């Protein structure tokens with residue numbers, strides 16, 4: 001439980017994470033939510049993110065070599081595309097992995113899941 005002000009801050013922060021084009025870093029959340037919440041401090045963003053994670057509303061996304069990014073927990077199976085130019089991470093609408101769950105690989109390995117991050121240039125940066 002928090003004060004009314006805390007609740008409003010958290011719901012504004014959750015809204016920014018939800019409407020984003022992909023997972024956001026703490027700095028990105030701070031920048032985007034700052035337009036809506038006057039005098040928003042970075043410590044407040046950290047606290048809100050911690051509370052939202054503990055509440056199961058958002059999850060951390062680990063990208064190799066990057067600080068953690070955050071996305072809502074209800075996004076379902078999806079992959080990320082990391083633009084090497086603008087360093088923005090996007091959700092992909094397609095799953096490019098053609099290895100269904102249950103596939104038996106040589107050696108007796110049964111596939112249950114996969115994770116994948118693609119790297120390249122986004123539409124804005126390819127030009």
Ligand SMILES: [Zn+2]
Nearest residue numbers: 083086122125
């Ligand atoms: Zn880009």
Ligand SMILES: [Zn+2]
Nearest residue numbers: 079095096097
């Ligand atoms: Zn997939």
